[in-house]
Amino acid sequence: MSDSPSALLELREVTVRFDGLVALDTVSLAAPRGRVTGVIGPNGAGKTTLFNVVCGFVRPRSGEVRWRGRALARHRPHDLARLGIARTLQGLGLFPGLTVLENVMVGADRHARTGFLSGLLAAPRADRDEAALRERAMARLDELGVAGEAARRPGELPYGAQKRVALARALAAEPDLLLLDEPAAGLSVGEIEELAALIGGLRGGPAVVLVEHHMDLVMGVCDQVVVLDFGRVIAAGAPGEVRDDPAVLTAYLGEEVRGA
Amino acid sequence: MVRFVNLTLAGITSGAVFAAVALALVLIWRATRIVNFAQGGMLMFTTFLAWSVIDHGGSYWLALGTALASGLVLGAVLERVVVRPVESKPPLNAVIVTLGLYVLLQAAAGMIWGDTPHSYPPAFTIRGLSVAGERLLLSPFDLFVIGAVAAVMVALTLLFVRTDLGLRLRAAAFAPEIARLQGVRVGRMLTLGWALAALVGSLAGVLVAPSVFVGPAQFDAMLVFGFTAAVIGGLDSPAGAVVGGLLLGCALSYVSGYVSSDLVTFGALAALITVLMVRPNGLFAASAGRRV
Numbered sequence: 001m002s003d004s005p006s007a008l009l010e011l012r013e014v015t016v017r018f019d020g021l022v023a024l025d026t027v028s029l030a031a032p033r034g035r036v037t038g039v040i041g042p043n044g045a046g047k048t049t050l051f052n053v054v055c056g057f058v059r060p061r062s063g064e065v066r067w068r069g070r071a072l073a074r075h076r077p078h079d080l081a082r083l084g085i086a087r088t089l090q091g092l093g094l095f096p097g098l099t100v101l102e103n104v105m106v107g108a109d110r111h112a113r114t115g116f117l118s119g120l121l122a123a124p125r126a127d128r129d130e131a132a133l134r135e136r137a138m139a140r141l142d143e144l145g146v147a148g149e150a151a152r153r154p155g156e157l158p159y160g161a162q163k164r165v166a167l168a169r170a171l172a173a174e175p176d177l178l179l180l181d182e183p184a185a186g187l188s189v190g191e192i193e194e195l196a197a198l199i200g201g202l203r204g205g206p207a208v209v210l211v212e213h214h215m216d217l218v219m220g221v222c223d224q225v226v227v228l229d230f231g232r233v234i235a236a237g238a239p240g241e242v243r244d245d246p247a248v249l250t251a252y253l254g255e256e257v258r259g260a
Numbered sequence: 261m262v263r264f265v266n267l268t269l270a271g272i273t274s275g276a277v278f279a280a281v282a283l284a285l286v287l288i289w290r291a292t293r294i295v296n297f298a299q300g301g302m303l304m305f306t307t308f309l310a311w312s313v314i315d316h317g318g319s320y321w322l323a324l325g326t327a328l329a330s331g332l333v334l335g336a337v338l339e340r341v342v343v344r345p346v347e348s349k350p351p352l353n354a355v356i357v358t359l360g361l362y363v364l365l366q367a368a369a370g371m372i373w374g375d376t377p378h379s380y381p382p383a384f385t386i387r388g389l390s391v392a393g394e395r396l397l398l399s400p401f402d403l404f405v406i407g408a409v410a411a412v413m414v415a416l417t418l419l420f421v422r423t424d425l426g427l428r429l430r431a432a433a434f435a436p437e438i439a440r441l442q443g444v445r446v447g448r449m450l451t452l453g454w455a456l457a458a459l460v461g462s463l464a465g466v467l468v469a470p471s472v473f474v475g476p477a478q479f480d481a482m483l484v485f486g487f488t489a490a491v492i493g494g495l496d497s498p499a500g501a502v503v504g505g506l507l508l509g510c511a512l513s514y515v516s517g518y519v520s521s522d523l524v525t526f527g528a529l530a531a532l533i534t535v536l537m538v539r540p541n542g543l544f545a546a547s548a549g550r551r552v
Contacts (some may be wrong), residue, residue, distance in 0.1 A: 004352065062497065076440075077440045077441050078440045078441075078443055078445055078446070079443075080441060080443060081441075081442055081443020082443060085415070089438070089441070093435075093438045093441070094438075095430075095431055095434045095435050095438060095439075096434060096435070097430065097433075097434040098427075098430060098431065098434060102427055102430075102431075105424065105427055106427055106431045106439065106442045107427065107442050109424055109427070109428065109442065109443065109444070129423075129424055130422060130424050132425055133424055140262055169442070173442070173443075244346075
């Protein structure tokens with residue numbers, strides 16, 4: 001995975017330590033626009049830490065995160081929407097007290113931002129913004145096939161449908177980078193196939209980074225795959241190459257081979 | 261029958277004020293899970309400011325504007341400076357801080373304006389309207405009280421339900437961490453929530469001032485009644501706060517009219533205990549789920 005000029009997101013030799021534990025060790029990766037980059041690895045390999053670094057929850061000890069060719073330092077989670085980065089969470093991360101439509105509208109909000117006081121004072125304008133916001137959120141729900149549930153609370157929906165709502169919210173921000181944190185967790189085989197089709201349909205749009213355990217999903221939808229083990233990149237490349245890499249086989253299957 | 265109608269009308273008027281105080285408490289509870297015991301002190305302080313304006317020859321409306329504006333600022337400043345540091349701490353810290361603020365505001369008001377209660381003029385006459393020869397316990401000023409509270413309720417509902425700012429306010433209240441990831445400036449939303457709550461509280465203070473007079477301790481009962489109304493409504497529900505306020509207002513009016521006016525405070529506490537025993541989550545609680 002060489003430096004690509006079109007890489008939107010780039011990590012350069014990022015190192016993160018927690019109390020002596022090396023969570024990420026000189027990790028580099030590049031996520032180009034329009035392509036799906038998979039990050040896989042055993043539990044504890046540093047996949048979620050990697051997302052947390054990009055989101056500004058965790059500051060790297062060394063190395064840098066570059067976004068659109070510029071180093072990102074000191075960004076905070078609330079800056080992400082403005083930067084054009086959307087993230088789905090492990091689990092759902094939906095607002096329980098808001099309707100499905102309102103959940104997605106919060107995600108779409110960066111485009112219809114009325115200011116702090118102007119929102120209070122200029123009610124008519126805010127009202128128009130709100131209508132545009134509602135329309136765009138509805139369109140996303142429609143694309144993901146859950147428009148019929150717009151008026152319901154997330155808690156009333158089956159898990160798979162809630163996942164779609166979460167994805168709709170991330171897409172409603174029209175991000176340039178979409179971070180998907182284990183989107184297949186808790187889904188049935190059929191729902192994972194639908195998810196794969198959805199992610200595949202994003203190709204050519206935003207840069208997508210997918211952290212996932214589910215090997216078939218990663219191999220099926222990703223254009224390139226980075227394999228982490230104990231915080232280090234042990235392999236990177238096209239899914240076919242990575243699958244047969246001996247280091248990857250050892251990392252994933254080593255325990256079983258030893259145990260057998 | 262006329263007596264019942266009159267007591268009901270009087271109950272709705274005082275209930276509207278209770279509802280406003282309850283709403284101020286509910287707005288803050290929803291956003292920060294803090295019961296703002298300082299609310300009584302805050303609305304006392306802003307009402308004193310309004311009284312000063314009138315005392316210096318300002319008009320009723322200038323005084324009302326002063327109270328509302330100073331409420332907005334006071335709420336925002338207190339959240340930012342005093343409450344923000346305890347927001348992520350155990351709940352007891354916030355209880356102590358808001359109680360301390362209450363004592364502080366009361367003492368400060370006593371030092372600035374003295375302990376003697378001052379009279380406060382109503383906006384319109386408090387002579388009851390006559391309908392078919394019967395003098396009603398409903399004056400033009402009472403109508404103004406009900407109308408002002410209703411207008412604020414409608415405006416707040418529109419803000420929360422119909423604007424994207426309101427959506428962000430609600431998102432920040434429901435799940436601050438998730439809201440942050442969606443680009444919501446949660447800290448600002450909390451400040452705005454406190455400012456709006458204090459605005460509603462300061463309106464209640466000015467509206468009730470003609471009947472309770474303006475003094476450092478004159479508004480203590482308002483906090484008790486407002487809190488009772490909020491709890492009746494379930495603390496979490498703005499609509500519940502309004503209904504709770506009106507129910508409490510009417511109940512207390514009946515107690516005062518049919519039993520004895522000495523029993524009004526007793527009646528409020530009895531209502532509070534009854535509601536807490538029968539429906540611990542309030543009449544309007546959505547679910548038994550608790551945020552831990």
